[in-house]
Amino acid sequence: MKEKRIILRAKNGLHARPASKLVRIASGFKSNIEIENYTQKVRVNAKSILSMLTLGATYGAELLIQTSGPDEEEALNAVVSFLNDFNE
Helix, strand or coil, X not given: CEEXXXXXXXXXCCCHHHHHHHHHHHHCCCCEEEEEEXXXXXXXXXXXXXXXXXXXXXXXXXXXXXXXXXXXXXHHHHHXXXXXXXXX
């Protein structure tokens, strides 16, 4: 299992459009990918758009991304990179 904590810096948070993009990225990997919002105490499957929309990740939220599986390192890097780079 691989994991990394980040602070969400997107000014509008993780709303529907970027959540949808994140689900597409996560779905491209075989590994399980979960994201936990420490601020809201919510943990979701990053491959499910319905789950992602319940994450409630707003600007400044502390997120824990966990991956486990055959491509966990690549999956973690892709998800973290997306969350750090998008700014909608």
